[in-house]
Amino acid sequence: MTSLLTETILPHIISQTDAYGITEIEVAPEHLVSVVIALKSQADMPFSFMTDLCGIHYLEPTPRIGIVIHLHSMETNTRLRIKCFATSIETPTLPSLTGVFSAANWMERETYDFFGIQFSGHPNLIRILNDDSMTIFPMRKEYPLEDDTREDKDDTMFGR
Amino acid sequence: MTNRHSASPQIGEAPAGIDGQGFFLTTVEKAVGMARKNSLWPLPFATSCCGIEFMATMGSHYDFARFGSERPSFSPRQADLLMVMGTISKKLGPILKQVYEQMAEPRWVLSVGACASSGGIFDTYSVLQGIDKVIPVDVYVPGCPPRPEQIIDGLMKIQELVQKEPLGRRNSPEYKALLNRYGIQ
Numbered sequence: 001m002t003s004l005l006t007e008t009i010l011p012h013i014i015s016q017t018d019a020y021g022i023t024e025i026e027v028a029p030e031h032l033v034s035v036v037i038a039l040k041s042q043a044d045m046p047f048s049f050m051t052d053l054c055g056i057h058y059l060e061p062t063p064r065i066g067i068v069i070h071l072h073s074m075e076t077n078t079r080l081r082i083k084c085f086a087t088s089i090e091t092p093t094l095p096s097l098t099g100v101f102s103a104a105n106w107m108e109r110e111t112y113d114f115f116g117i118q119f120s121g122h123p124n125l126i127r128i129l130n131d132d133s134m135t136i137f138p139m140r141k142e143y144p145l146e147d148d149t150r151e152d153k154d155d156t157m158f159g160r
Numbered sequence: 161m162t163n164r165h166s167a168s169p170q171i172g173e174a175p176a177g178i179d180g181q182g183f184f185l186t187t188v189e190k191a192v193g194m195a196r197k198n199s200l201w202p203l204p205f206a207t208s209c210c211g212i213e214f215m216a217t218m219g220s221h222y223d224f225a226r227f228g229s230e231r232p233s234f235s236p237r238q239a240d241l242l243m244v245m246g247t248i249s250k251k252l253g254p255i256l257k258q259v260y261e262q263m264a265e266p267r268w269v270l271s272v273g274a275c276a277s278s279g280g281i282f283d284t285y286s287v288l289q290g291i292d293k294v295i296p297v298d299v300y301v302p303g304c305p306p307r308p309e310q311i312i313d314g315l316m317k318i319q320e321l322v323q324k325e326p327l328g329r330r331n332s333p334e335y336k337a338l339l340n341r342y343g344i345q
Contacts, residue, residue, distance in 0.1 A: 131251040138285045
């Protein structure tokens with residue numbers, strides 16, 4: 001595991017932990033693209049496959065909106081988790097990874113759809129799963145999951 | 161001698177009228193009601209498990225065709241009855257409405273199961289909380305999913321409505337007001 005991360009990206013890592021058997025690093029938004037490119041082109045352990053990219057919204061300790069990226073190095077069957085948080089919670093903006101992994105295109109659209117994260121550089125950042133007329137980003141904690149047009153649930157039966 | 165074991169098909173009862181030698185006299189409304197009731201062409205709009213129950217209803221064991229619905233129509237233009245079976249997401253709502261709008265009058269809607277009727281267990285941001293938010297519904301079938309017997313019961317309730325429908329209903333101001341409430345026409 002010594003060569004998991006090369007010297008060039010180590011200065012950009014904010015924190016490094018090991019959770020659920022996968023090494024996890026946190027990267028600042030301005031270094032995200034260069035770190036992922038460096039990881040993809042590592043000579044002895046290239047992380048050439050993007051397994052997943054999804055949004056996260058933490059309320060504690062401080063409210064943060066960001067993304068989690070899962071990378072996979074097929075050569076050594078090693079996985080790596082990258083977290084990256086936007087600096088603003090009102091208009092969260094992160095760099096797009098579509099230039100590095102084509103798989104990021106779909107997943108960034110989905111993350112925009114559910115969390116409202118703007119990916120600067122994404123070629124077509126519009127909703128992908130939800131109705132186009134939707135005005136909220138439903139996976140954010142401030143929006144209720146239940147639908148307010150529901151009529152058959154009332155206080156006597158369901159404690160509303 | 162009883163007719164209990166007879167395999168011959170049962171012929172539906174004629175409407176009330178004046179029966180005489182070589183003629184039978186009744187109203188157009190009753191004759192049309194009887195004809196429509198026994199030749200409903202359903203359009204199955206099946207999205208989830210209620211649709212699976214419908215397939216059983218449509219199949220040989222429960223045999224939906226016994227009620228005159230021999231031909232499930234997969235084009236709304238040749239259908240009389242829209243059967244909505246399953247969860248309708250908000251994104252699918254406008255499509256369901258378009259299907260309804262493409263059906264010719266007279267048309268009826270059967271909402272099968274909890275999801276189509278009220279959203280069911282999916283009390284969530286992405287699911288339409290009942291299809292009556294976008295189109296008018298004639299009969300609701302409860303259940304999650306309902307058994308084929310319940311779907312047949314719902315169809316027979318529709319048949320009852322069809323038989324008793326006054327001829328001028330679709331031109332009445334009440335019906336126009338109902339459609340206008342949904343923004344149709």
